Amino acid sequence: MPRNQRILVIEDDPIFAGVLQNHLSRVGFDVTLSADGREVLPLLCRRQFDLLLMDILLPGGNGLEILSLLRATHKTPVILMSALGSEHDRIAGFLQGADDYLPKPFSMAELEVRIAAVLRRVAYERDAAQHPPHGDAHLHCDERRQDVRCGERWAELTPTEYRLLAILLRSKEEVLSKAFLYQQVLHRPYTQYDRVLDMHVSHLRRKLQAIGYVDRSIDAVWGKGYVLKKAR
Template sequence: MSKKILIVEDEADLAQILAEYLQRDGFVATTIADGLVAMAELQRAPPDLLLLDLMLPGMDGISILRELRRSSALPVIMVTARSEEIDRLLGLELGADDYVCKPYSPREVVARVKSVLRRAQPAASPPAMPTVGGRPLEIDRDARQARVAGKSLELTPKEFRLLQVLAARPGRVFSRAQLLDAIYEDQFDVSERAIDSHLKNLRRKLAQAFPDDEPIRSIYGVGFAFES
C-alpha cells in the first residue's frame, strides 16, 4: 500500500511541486496551507509522514510538532527557510526526525522522506532509554534531575541541560555552537569554550558515580556525542 504524506506548506507552488515529485515515486501526497486545518487533519486521519513548514498561518510548525509529540511518534520532517541552528535544535529536541532548509531540491526532499520512513519501519517498540555503561539513564525534565540506575547525579542547571540535549539523541554529534545555543538563552559575551568547562564538570561527575564509563565522546574538530 502506498505511504501517505501530508505536506503542510503555505507556499502553494512549493507544496504542489513537492506533491508531484512524491506522487511520481509512488506516494499519496496531500497538501494543506493552514496550521490549524493541518492539526485537525492530523487528529482525524494521521498520514505515514508529515512534511511540516515552520512558518504557517493559523498555527506555526513548532506548535504543531509540540502538540503532536504529546501523543504521537509520527515521522516529521521540518521544512523551513529559517536555517539558524537554534531552530534546528529546537525542532529536533521536540521530536522532528529531520530538517530540510529552503531553497531545496525536491529530489532531496523525496530522498529524505524515504530515509525517514525506512528508519521508522520497525515501529513496534518505543525508542530505547539511553544508558551509561548498560545502566538506564533517567532524565526527569520537570524535577531537573538525572539518575543512572536510580543513583542521582548532582548537576548544575547548565550541566543538566547539556546532558539532556546530548542524551536525547545518542550518537548524534553536536558542535560547540549548537550546544551553546541549547543551554544559554542569552549568548552575549559567552565563549564557545564555556561548553568545554561544563562538559569537563559533567564528565567528572559521571566518572565519580561510574568510574569505568565515559559516555560523552569527543570527535576531534567536530564536536561531542553521547554514546549509550
C-alpha cells in the first residue's frame, strides 16, 4: 500500500480523470488532477510529485512535447496514456523519456501494477546510487567512468551494459528475472518476444571475456532470467 506518494494526473476527459482519481486515492495515493498540458511544469515547480500520469493528446500541448520539455529540468517518472497504441507511438514515447506507456483502454489493476513497477525501479536506483557496485579481486568498477577493468584493460562498456553489470554485481548468485532487469536496465516493461536485453547480455559477456575476466559468468536461467555466478 503506498504511503502518501503523490501522483499528478494530466487527463482532459473529466469522467476518466475522475475514475483515475477515485481509484488511486482509494489505494492510498495523494492525487492531483489537471486537464491542461500547460499546467504540468508550473505544478511540478510548486510541488514535488513521485510520479506523473499523463495523456498524450491534451489541450495546451502534445504530451510528447511536454515530456521533452519536462526532461530538460525534471527526473520525475512519467507514465504516458494514449489511445495511440501502435509500436511507433510507444517508441516515440520512450525516446522522449517516458518510463512506461499504457495504451487505452486499460484496467485499473494493470495501472496499479505499472505504477508499482516504476516506483520500485526509482527507489532501487536511488538506493543503488548510494551504494556503488563492488567488483572482485580481478574486476575493478569505476562508477564515474561507468566502466570496468581487469588488470589494465578497460571493457569500454556502454551506459546500458554498465548498468546491467552493476545490477548483476549487487546480486551475485541471485537469479534476476527479465521483468526486473527490463525495468532496472532498460526502463521499460518486458514483453515476451523482446530480445533487446539478450543482446546487451551477449555484448557484455563478449567484452568481459575480451579483457580476460573469467572469475564469474553471466548465465541464463531458462524461463526466469540471468544470474552472475562463479565460473565453473
